[in-house]
Amino acid sequence: MGESGPEDCPVCRKPVTESLWADEHWRVDPIGTDSGLPAAVMLQPRGHHDLADLPAERSAELGPMLRRAERAVRAVxxxxxxxxxxxxxxxxxxxxxxxxxxxxLLQLHGTFLPLWEELLPRVPDAERREAHRRIAAALATEGGTAHAT
Ligand SMILES: [Zn+2]
Structure with missing residues (x-):
């Protein structure tokens, strides 16, 4: 998706206000609306970069962004x-x-989690919205804008 350019990219075309949180260079989006996990989100740069061609500035931000995103999800x-x-x-x-x-659910450690997630009871919508709000708020404590409020 998006290999031909931003105009055909579903990520670029998706308004940033539909993300949970975003800043000038990064965004965190929910993954789907039907999951058995307390939270499932995606961290990605807003530009078209893969790991091998990530600009130096984004590379320097990657470690701190992963730390922030993990802490935000753990706030749920x-x-x-x-x-x-x-x-x-x-x-x-x-x-x-x-x-x-x-x-x-220790039986879901490691690679078992994505394999067996579909068999877990679905998280109710209200609980999912609260998880998204917490993740967005936690990310915004260090900058950027929380869109899930
Ligand atoms: Zn894109």
Whole structure:
């Protein structure tokens, strides 16, 4: 997606106000609206860069952004760990999947989490909206704009 340019890219075409949080260079978006995880979000630069061609400024921000995003997801109730995955397929944007492992479900450690997530009971919409609000607020404490309020 988006390989031919920003005009055909679903990420670039999606208004930043639909993200949970964004600043000038990064955005965090929810992944889907139907999940069994306490939170599932995606961190990605707003520009078309992959890891190999990430500009030096964005590379310097990447570690702090991953730390911020993980801390923000851990601010959600019932999160034991945050799994950060980078598979790199299907997008012109470097993107990291942050998947919250529910507390108490040790059988979902490691790679079992994305494989078995679909079998978990769905998180109610109100609980999901509250998780998004908390993530956005936590990210905004260090800058940028929270859009999930
Ligand atoms: Zn794009």
């Amino acid at each position: 109730d019932g999160v034991a760990r945050v799994h950060i995955n980078r598979w790199g397929d299907t997008s012109a944007h470097l993107h990291f999947w942050l998947l919250a492992r529910p507390a108490g």
